[in-house]
Amino acid sequence: MSTLLQIEGVGKSFGGLKAVQNVSLSVTEGRLSALIGPNGAGKTTLFALMSGFLTPDTGRVVFAGLDITGQPPHLNARMGLTRTFQIVQPFAAQTVRENIAVGAHLHLPRRAQALEFAESVASQVGLTPQLDKLASDLTVAGRKRLELARALATRPRLLLLDEVLAGLNPQEIAEMIPVVQGIAQSGVTVLMIEHVMQAVMSLAQEVWVLAQGQLIAQGTPAEVTNNKAVVEAYLGHGTAERLQKNAAQAKTAQEVQA
Numbered sequence: 001m002s003t004l005l006q007i008e009g010v011g012k013s014f015g016g017l018k019a020v021q022n023v024s025l026s027v028t029e030g031r032l033s034a035l036i037g038p039n040g041a042g043k044t045t046l047f048a049l050m051s052g053f054l055t056p057d058t059g060r061v062v063f064a065g066l067d068i069t070g071q072p073p074h075l076n077a078r079m080g081l082t083r084t085f086q087i088v089q090p091f092a093a094q095t096v097r098e099n100i101a102v103g104a105h106l107h108l109p110r111r112a113q114a115l116e117f118a119e120s121v122a123s124q125v126g127l128t129p130q131l132d133k134l135a136s137d138l139t140v141a142g143r144k145r146l147e148l149a150r151a152l153a154t155r156p157r158l159l160l161l162d163e164v165l166a167g168l169n170p171q172e173i174a175e176m177i178p179v180v181q182g183i184a185q186s187g188v189t190v191l192m193i194e195h196v197m198q199a200v201m202s203l204a205q206e207v208w209v210l211a212q213g214q215l216i217a218q219g220t221p222a223e224v225t226n227n228k229a230v231v232e233a234y235l236g237h238g239t240a241e242r243l244q245k246n247a248a249q250a251k252t253a254q255e256v257q258a
């Protein structure tokens with residue numbers, strides 16, 4: 001399988017804060033991967049660097065074999081690289097259909113065609129019954145689906161999903177997971193930022209872990225969740241030893257009792 005997106009030595013600082021430091025990774029075409037890490041690790045900044053919303057201070061971004069470092073987001077979207085946002089901001093006074101059509105206009109200049117294409121995208125994310133509703137009347141889960149639909153309407157090759165499950169209740173999360181899976185199965189390469197580990201474990205084929213702006217682990221979901229550096233990044237220094245010591249003490253206590 002080929003590499004669709006490659007970032008090499010990418011870094012970005014805000015004043016004295018190194019939000020992303022020397023990060024390199026390759027996203028394989030056709031895969032569903034995840035980027036995880038504690039709050040403030042630099043995940044959203046990395047998405048912004050990949051998609052052109054920010055220009056890196058160091059390093060380069062290569063998409064489909066072309067250097068796109070510093071290229072603005074609308075040109076990246078035209079090439080097939082689209083992102084969603086953690087905070088969803090649809091055009092509130094427009095219908096769901098019209099909102100989705102905005103994304104479709106990237107490749108369909110005629111309004112009637114864009115509106116028709118919006119319908120097929122809506123069905124992909126389960127928004128067909130809401131097509132004529134105003135975006136402002138959608139629930140949080142509906143807005144999340146709309147954000148997905150707007151991005152899908154641009155016909156991405158690579159879709160960067162920034163916490164599409166944030167703010168959803170357990171049932172809504174369970175309903176959204178197959179939607180994301182369906183998008184990947186339709187041939188779109190997906191990289192998602194996600195805090196909901198249940199989703200990462202069930203969806204991701206490959207996971208990267210960021211902490212304090214640096215990549216600290218990479219592997220399958222099972223590999224990264226068993227990685228000592230990852231456990232410590234989430235739970236604090238010394239946690240891995242403490243957990244090991246507690247498990248050993250519990251085992252000894254069981255043996256003494258037996």
Ligand SMILES: Nc1ncnc2c1ncn2[C@@H]1O[C@H](COP(=O)(O)OP(=O)(O)OP(=O)(O)O)[C@@H](O)[C@H]1O
Pocket residue numbers: 014017019037038039040041042043044045046
């Ligand atoms: N535009 C900005 N100006 C200044 N500091 C910023 C800016 N954007 C992000 N930061 C800082 O950079 C660091 C990384 O932020 P970022 O939002 O990328 O982290 P994150 O991993 O996406 O966090 P979360 O999981 O909480 O969304 C944080 O310390 C944040 O406060």
